[in-house]
Amino acid sequence: MNVDPKAFVANARAALADPQLRPALGRLKTHFGAGRAFAVHRYGDFESLRAAGKAIRDYAVTHLDELLVTFEQSVNARGGTVHWARDAAEARRLILAILQDVGAKTVTKGKSMVTEEIRLNPFLEANGIEPVETDLGEYIIQLRDEPPSHIIAPAFHLSKEQVAETFFAAHKDLDPARSLQERNALVQEARAVLRRRFEAADAGITGANFLSAKEGAAIIVTNEGNGDLTRLLPKTHIVVTGIEKVVADMNDVAVLLRLLPRSATGQAISTYVSVMAGPRGPGETDGPENFHVVLVDNGRSRLIGTEAQDVLRCIRCSACINHCPIYGAIGGHAYGATYMGPIGAALNPGTMGVANAAHHANASTFCGRCAEVCPVMIPLPRIMRHWRAVEYGQGLAPKAITRGLALWAFAAKRPALYRLGASIAARVLKMLGRGGSVRVVPIRNGWFAVRDFPVPQGTTFQQQWRARK
Amino acid sequence: MSARDEILESIRARQLARTPKPTVYRAPPTESDPVEAFAKTLSAQYADVRLLDNMADVPAAIADILRGRNMAPMVHIAPDSELASLDLPNVEIRREPPGQFDAAVTLAPFAIAETGTLAYPSGKGAPASWHFRPVLEIAILRASSVVAELEDVLAALQNGLPSTLNLVSGPSRTGDIEQTMEVGAHGPKALAVLVVRS
Ligand code: SF4
Numbered sequence: 001m002n003v004d005p006k007a008f009v010a011n012a013r014a015a016l017a018d019p020q021l022r023p024a025l026g027r028l029k030t031h032f033g034a035g036r037a038f039a040v041h042r043y044g045d046f047e048s049l050r051a052a053g054k055a056i057r058d059y060a061v062t063h064l065d066e067l068l069v070t071f072e073q074s075v076n077a078r079g080g081t082v083h084w085a086r087d088a089a090e091a092r093r094l095i096l097a098i099l100q101d102v103g104a105k106t107v108t109k110g111k112s113m114v115t116e117e118i119r120l121n122p123f124l125e126a127n128g129i130e131p132v133e134t135d136l137g138e139y140i141i142q143l144r145d146e147p148p149s150h151i152i153a154p155a156f157h158l159s160k161e162q163v164a165e166t167f168f169a170a171h172k173d174l175d176p177a178r179s180l181q182e183r184n185a186l187v188q189e190a191r192a193v194l195r196r197r198f199e200a201a202d203a204g205i206t207g208a209n210f211l212s213a214k215e216g217a218a219i220i221v222t223n224e225g226n227g228d229l230t231r232l233l234p235k236t237h238i239v240v241t242g243i244e245k246v247v248a249d250m251n252d253v254a255v256l257l258r259l260l261p262r263s264a265t266g267q268a269i270s271t272y273v274s275v276m277a278g279p280r281g282p283g284e285t286d287g288p289e290n291f292h293v294v295l296v297d298n299g300r301s302r303l304i305g306t307e308a309q310d311v312l313r314c315i316r317c318s319a320c321i322n323h324c325p326i327y328g329a330i331g332g333h334a335y336g337a338t339y340m341g342p343i344g345a346a347l348n349p350g351t352m353g354v355a356n357a358a359h360h361a362n363a364s365t366f367c368g369r370c371a372e373v374c375p376v377m378i379p380l381p382r383i384m385r386h387w388r389a390v391e392y393g394q395g396l397a398p399k400a401i402t403r404g405l406a407l408w409a410f411a412a413k414r415p416a417l418y419r420l421g422a423s424i425a426a427r428v429l430k431m432l433g434r435g436g437s438v439r440v441v442p443i444r445n446g447w448f449a450v451r452d453f454p455v456p457q458g459t460t461f462q463q464q465w466r467a468r469k
Numbered sequence: 470m471s472a473r474d475e476i477l478e479s480i481r482a483r484q485l486a487r488t489p490k491p492t493v494y495r496a497p498p499t500e501s502d503p504v505e506a507f508a509k510t511l512s513a514q515y516a517d518v519r520l521l522d523n524m525a526d527v528p529a530a531i532a533d534i535l536r537g538r539n540m541a542p543m544v545h546i547a548p549d550s551e552l553a554s555l556d557l558p559n560v561e562i563r564r565e566p567p568g569q570f571d572a573a574v575t576l577a578p579f580a581i582a583e584t585g586t587l588a589y590p591s592g593k594g595a596p597a598s599w600h601f602r603p604v605l606e607i608a609i610l611r612a613s614s615v616v617a618e619l620e621d622v623l624a625a626l627q628n629g630l631p632s633t634l635n636l637v638s639g640p641s642r643t644g645d646i647e648q649t650m651e652v653g654a655h656g657p658k659a660l661a662v663l664v665v666r667s
Contacts, residue, residue, distance in 0.1 A: 055491035137645035225656025275634035283593030305483035
C-alpha cells in the first residue's frame, strides 16, 4: 500500500482486486448502515436535530476566533495550558516539548485522528518516546504498522484471524498454545496487555470530539474506556485536536452528542462520554496534575470564507464514509490520507492542496448519499465539485479530460456540427454494441477500462426534441 | 507573530457573515416515568439494573451480585465517599483503588432517563478512575436523582463543571474487531445499578 494521495488511482485498482477486503466492506451496510437507519428512525424527529446541529456548528465556525480565545481563557482559569500549532511540524514540536519537560518515556494514546494527520507516532519514536495506542483498533494497526482504514474503526479492513496472527506475533511472552479463535479472547488479551501500559505511562494523549469554550472542556466519546484510563492514570494529559472542534458551551455539546453516536455506530449514546476540564481539582485523589491542549490549524483556517467552509462543521462521525459507494468498493487505505471517503474528498484538497488530493474529489458518483446522511448537513458533493473546478482552473486536470472537454465545448457551441457528431456517434455505437452494452470504446484505457457503455436507443435527444415540437 | 496570533489573524482575515446563536434545542420528551425509562434503556445496554425499596436492601443486593458473578465477597469503596459509612455484613470493604479484577461500589449523583446514563462529576471522595479500573462496578442511585436529559445535569452542577464529568451507559465494550460488539474492553466487564426508591 502506497501512503500517497497521488497514487490514489493505482491504489484503488489494487484494492478492487483484493479479495481480503470484501467481507469487511460488506459490513458497511449490515452494521453501520443498518445501525444508523434504526437509530434515526427511533429518535423520531431527526431532521430537527440535524438542523439544530448544523446551526450550532455554523455559529461555531463563524465565531471561531472568539470561541478559541474564550476556550483558552477558560482552560487557563482551570490551571491548564493551551498551545497553538500552525502546522503539523509545529504541533509535533510542541507535544515533544511538553513530554520532555515532564521527562516522559512512555505515552499512552486514546484514539485521535489529528495525531494521525500530524504523523505524531514516528516522530515521538525517533525522539526516544514510546507511544502506545490503546483504542483496540488503533492498537492492532500500530502493531501491524499500518494506517487506519476508517476514521472511527481503524482496523476495519481486518478479519479476526488477521488480528489473532498479529497478537501471536506481538505478545511473545504469552503462551503460544493459547486459543485466540474467539473475538472475545482477543479483546481480553488486549485488555490485560494494555492495562500494564496504562499503569506505567508517564503521560496520556487523547483527541477531542468537541471543545466547549465557556467551560474550557474537551469532550471525548468512547465505548472502551481507553480514553479515560489515558487521561486519568498518568501525571500529564495532553489533548491534541483541530481548531474547528470548538463550540460555544456544554449545552451545544449536549445537542451534538445526540447526533454523533447515532450517525456513527447507531448508538443513542456511546458507553462513555467524558468531559475533561483541566487538571485534578482540590481534594481529588486522581486525575492528571498537568493539563495541556494543543490546537492544530494545519490548513483549516484557510478554508474559512471559501466554497469549502461548510466542511469545517464536520463532527467526524463517518456516516458519509459508511454510505459511500466508492469507499464501499475500495476501502480506506487507497486514499493514502488520514481522512477518506466523502469527508476526505471534501477536506483533503483544501488542507493538502489540490495538486495532491484532486483524485479524492474526482472519486465520486455524485449519488448524494453522503449529504443525505451527514448529521450537520454538509453539502459534500457541492464541495467536491468545487475542488474539481479548482483543479480544472489551475490546469491540473489530466490532458485527456481537458482536451476532451475542449473538443466537446467547441462542438457544443456549433449546433449543426453537434447534431451531426451526435447522430454519427449514436449510429457507430449501435453498430459496436452487443447485448445492450458497448465494450469496445476507443478510449478504453481511461474511463471505459472498468465501465461498459450502454447502447444508444432510438434517435438522439435533439432529433426527438424537434420531432415533438 | 506568535502561532496563536497568526492563526487568529488567519481566521479573522477570512471570517464571513457571523450566523446568530441558535435557539435552544429541546429533545423529544421521553415517554413514561423517568425512573422506568432510565432502567429500561440502561438494561438494554448490557447492564444489570435492580430496583430496591430502600437503602437497607443494598447490602443483600451487593452480596447477591458478587455471588452471581462468582466473585469473592470484597468490594472497594473510596474513602471520603458518601458511601464510606455503608455497612456490608460478610463483605470486606477496601479503600484503595480497585485493580482490574476487583469490584467497586460507587454513588451516582445523577442519572439521565433519555439515554440510560449514570452521570459522575469527579470530586473529593468521587475519584473518576474508579469507573474504569474495576472489572465490576456496582452503582447506587437514588430514584430521585434521575433527570430527563444531560442539560438537566449541567444545570444542576452547583459549582460548574468539575475537572472530570463521566457519563456511563453500560459496561465497557468494543466493536473494533469485525464491527461486532464484544463486552469487556478496557473498563468494567459488568455494570450493576441499584436504584433505591427512598
Ligand atoms: S462530513 Fe458529515 S457525515 Fe461525514 S464525517 Fe463529517 S459530519 Fe459525519
